[in-house]
Amino acid sequence: MHRSLAFIIPVVVVMSALPASHAAETVWSGLVIAENVAHPQPVPSELKRIEGSLKRFFGYNQFKVIGQSQKVVRTGQEDWLATSKYFGLHVDARGESKGGYVLNLKLYKEKELLLETETKLSTHSPLVIKGPQVGGGQLLLVLVVQ
Amino acid sequence: MKTFEEKWTAWLDDQLTGSELSQFEASLPDKAAAEAEKAGSKKLGELLKRELSAQPLANEEFFSHQLRERIIQETREPVRQSTGETATYRWWTVPRLLWVGAASLAIFVVFTLGVMHEKNPAEESQYLTQILNARVDPVVSPNATVSIFEVKQDRVTVLWTEGLQSLPADYAAK
Numbered sequence: 001m002h003r004s005l006a007f008i009i010p011v012v013v014v015m016s017a018l019p020a021s022h023a024a025e026t027v028w029s030g031l032v033i034a035e036n037v038a039h040p041q042p043v044p045s046e047l048k049r050i051e052g053s054l055k056r057f058f059g060y061n062q063f064k065v066i067g068q069s070q071k072v073v074r075t076g077q078e079d080w081l082a083t084s085k086y087f088g089l090h091v092d093a094r095g096e097s098k099g100g101y102v103l104n105l106k107l108y109k110e111k112e113l114l115l116e117t118e119t120k121l122s123t124h125s126p127l128v129i130k131g132p133q134v135g136g137g138q139l140l141l142v143l144v145v146q
Numbered sequence: 147m148k149t150f151e152e153k154w155t156a157w158l159d160d161q162l163t164g165s166e167l168s169q170f171e172a173s174l175p176d177k178a179a180a181e182a183e184k185a186g187s188k189k190l191g192e193l194l195k196r197e198l199s200a201q202p203l204a205n206e207e208f209f210s211h212q213l214r215e216r217i218i219q220e221t222r223e224p225v226r227q228s229t230g231e232t233a234t235y236r237w238w239t240v241p242r243l244l245w246v247g248a249a250s251l252a253i254f255v256v257f258t259l260g261v262m263h264e265k266n267p268a269e270e271s272q273y274l275t276q277i278l279n280a281r282v283d284p285v286v287s288p289n290a291t292v293s294i295f296e297v298k299q300d301r302v303t304v305l306w307t308e309g310l311q312s313l314p315a316d317y318a319a320k
Binding site: 035049057064099100112113114115118119120121124125128129131132133135139 | 275280281292302304
């Protein structure tokens, strides 16, 4: 018993260190208007994690979600849309990559394509895209694997 | 009073003398056969003496040394065998098993840290979101440019566009 114990302990440690396979994950996609206002509203919960980076990087004090989508990605082949009144973000998943998903993103203003990008969205790393200037603020596109 | 066998043995060895000899020889039923047997016995005795005498050893000391070594070796071996079995049994004691386990764990940790240290730069980029390509519609925004930034502190990747067409505040509506 003692002899086997000496071999079981390292094996258990090795097994626990092995990476787990991909499970279904939720991708949050948001259209966010960043502005500087006198009395900023609290940052939405989805952006809490990156609040500091957003404020430092873009220099705004309020981040308001004008459109969003939460999609459970199971196969890595799904596609979805996050829309506001005038903007639409189409996300087309094109398979899993190491530690995330390959996504094709298209930002539309009504029916006009403004921006297209292909990205490897990591489960540990949010993506922020700086969109066009809107009034005194800025449109941001944010994708986070939750 | 000697028996016949004792007198016979003494006669063969020429130990009988005087009247005892003459009386014994007179008692023999066939003296000629007895004399022939005596002669044969003597011949046999001489042959045995000659053949079975001890051969002198050329290296007496060497042989005795070899013999002693062999005896010592044979008397030690059983002791060694028995202590060997005990040693094998005693090796797997609980403290030793714990040490073996701890040592295995330490080796694993050292190797893991080594491998992680080597792979860190590559893995860090795997953990960060990567922009594979980006393009802005050149008709709508002909002067637009794109740049990529990584905020490693929060592991945020930023696709930064410049020169996109500005829009009125109405477009911020939900």
